[in-house]
Amino acid sequence: MIRLDHLTKRYGATVAVDDVSLDIPAGAICALVGPSGAGKSTLLRLINRLIEPDGGCVQIGGAEAGTLPVVALRRRIGYVIQSVGLFPHWSVARNIATVPRLLGWETARIERRIDQLLDLVGLPPSLATRYPHELSGGQQQRVGVARALAAEPELLLMDEPFGAVDPVTRRTLQDALLEIQARTGTTIILVTHDVDEAVRLGTVIAFLSHGRLVQAASPAEMLRAPASAEVAAFFGGPRLGLRLLQTASAGERADFARTIAGEPVEAEAMLDEVVARMAAAGVTSLPVKDGQGRRGVISLDDVVAR
Amino acid sequence: MTHSTAQDGSLALPRARPGAPALAAAFILALCAVAGLAGFVSVAPNRLASGQPLPLWVASGPAVTFALVALAGLIAGLALAPRRPDRPLLVALASAMLVLGLVAATGEAATRLVAEGASGGGRLTRVSLGPAFWIWLVVALLVFADATGRIAALKLRFLLVLGLAAGLGGLAASGRLADLSLAREFAVNRDIFVEAVATHLGLTFGGLLLALPAGIAIGAYAAARGRRAGALFAGLNLIQTIPSIALFALLIGPLTALTAALPALRALGLAGIGAFPALIALALYALLPVARAVAAALTAVPPATLEAGRAMGMTRTQLAREVTLPLALPILLEMARVVLVQLIGLTVLAALIGAGGLGTFIFRGLGQTAADLVLLGALATIALALAAHLALGLLIGLARPQGAA
């Protein structure tokens, strides 16, 4: 879906993005991580051409982005930033309608779309007439996501979208994003500082350092086989293994052929939660139940199995 | 560095404010007594003789006195009465009526006193406004302004102000005030007065227009430079520090030399004295507020908002029209308000260097000890400044984006 081909961006003597090539399949969530100044945001902004590259190119759905009219290109790409950047003088509805209006949709279609989107991001319809300053940080961020998704973009770029909200809200917003992505299938590229967020949301994680792409892999692969000491340190150093527990769920490791007594864990629960439950209860195996009512068992050996 | 702070006038305040208009009650009650004793109008047999003050009940009779005092009492009672939502409106209406009543009463008294004087053989009887009238008027106007400011609906506020202005205009046009010395002075000078107002406005707007290009350029530079533009603003501030009359006079010398050296300028009708130095001085004064407001307007839009707009595929024009302009407009209008009010006042001094305007009346009046001439010029200047303040206040209220907190 997205192909970054030898993409390079220089600012004077410093190379912000250095010869980065990366394929992101349609429907993926790609988390760009790395230390501050690694070039993550620059890379993101090269994709919707807020910045023009010095070398290489971006291909979106087979077409080279550099050859498309920039305004039309951006209207096909959703963009969400940490400070949200909602237009303070427009109501929530008008904000969400930004791109559809730019694209010249009919009023009725825009209104339907606003209702759909408010529902999609989990906001009550009554909020449509409010102004950004009347909303909480989390609500503003949801409106930001709704605005970015308004014209059904094939690609959604997010620059630390949940960086400025409290941990509980961040978690809720992450869940909401996963749900939205499952429903819309939009490809997402996400810059984040938060390792847990990258592991939780990413189907692919791309690690950048000094403008270079160090490693691109699924979260589990990256945690099992970090390409360098820097990557390993970034994902937790000696505690990196604990993050591995966030990459699989109880249902994936449980044995549904048998069961034991006790309060069961949900099959969707991640392995870190399973270990936490075991540690709290002082046991090495727990019953599991899934959505269809099947029951099974997960043991510590299953948890740490590769 | 003059009155550029807190120009947020009562008409532009977007929200209704709670709290009793206690000021109204206190003022009215205290001043009713005082103002009742001093001269309401003063009668002189001619322009040169000093007047004899007449208190309200002598000048206007018990009926009018009673009516006015009752109206004042009503306002005080309303202000002290338990709070109700329409109280500001009622107080505003009552105080507007009090203003009109006071003015009508002076006109009525003048007509009667002039007729009495004529029957007594004095054909030059002059009736001028006394201190009690001014105290009453100022208090009533303050109460009106205060009450109007507490009304939430912008349009209603504007209607009230417009209504009062129309009422006063109607009174003047009806000829009921014609026997007041002020009105006579106006009648004698009508043509010069109209011309002076036109000159005054011409100088004010001319100065502003002249300041705009440079002010916008400096403001844009400052916005781009951020903090480093401090020295530039300090320089402009220095100009504002120089007393206005000195700046006007200071320009005469260099501009005389300039026009002497460049015959082309003289051919354009520019001279070292008159409108040319006045316009330059006014423009210099306007430079700082214009530049400041432009800088503020240009930095008013958060960078994240602009980036979001760009990233969403807005063209430059769309971004300017739909985002930057609506967010910057209230700041620019606020600037226009401060500058216009300041320049209208400063233009008075243009008369001292021969540029004309309403200052002509003030300084001629001061020179001839003719209080009515001074009054004519000063009241007209104040009226112009207030009109600019209120009109731009309305525009600001309309332009203010609903979403802005």
Place this chain on the structure above:
Amino acid sequence: MLLARPAAWVGALFLGLTFGMDRLAPLFSWLYPDLDRPVYTRAGFPELALSHALLAGSASLVATLIGIGAAVLATRRAGRAFAPSLQALTSIAQTFPPVAVLALAVPATGYGALPTLIALILYGLMPVTSATLAGLASVPAALREAADGSGFSPVARLWQVELPLAAPLILAGVRTSTIIGIGTATIGSTVGALTLGSPIIDGLSGSNPAYVLQGTVLVALFAIFVDLLFGEIERRLPRL
């Protein structure tokens, strides 16, 4: 070092010119050879400067005291009902041009220094009042609560917490008020007050450009000097 600051230089230049203007007579004769009397003689420049400074200074002092007092009262519990009125009043009153206020004071008080003083005080009040209101409003509510919580009396809270925190804004208001005062006092010579504006007005009406030049240079230097002095005081306020 104060001596190295522009305020010191401008001040020295102002004083030097005030006391040495008579010696510059040859210069003015050379500049304006047609004039019989090239240096203003109706009063000495030191006298004019002193009178100007006294007029502006005393008006500024009175305006500052009343202005701060009114704003403080309007922000106390007892006077809070007056605060919106006071704010509306100052904002409306600021639209009144200083010259008009000055001119209106003449019929009421006659010519001379008195109408100037009245106009100066009335006009000087507004910047101080609105600046003090803004300054007191800028004190964070949390700090006021903290002061109350640590057992400050209302007076102690005002003196030790609110006024010091509001000081920069109040000082800016006093600065504005004083500079306007110096400017308005200059115009005061049109109603008979003896100020540095007198040479300007007499020069303009008597077609004597030398007088105009002497008056404008001195009064401009005076205003800039006072403004710079306020700048020095502001620099010396503790940074918050």
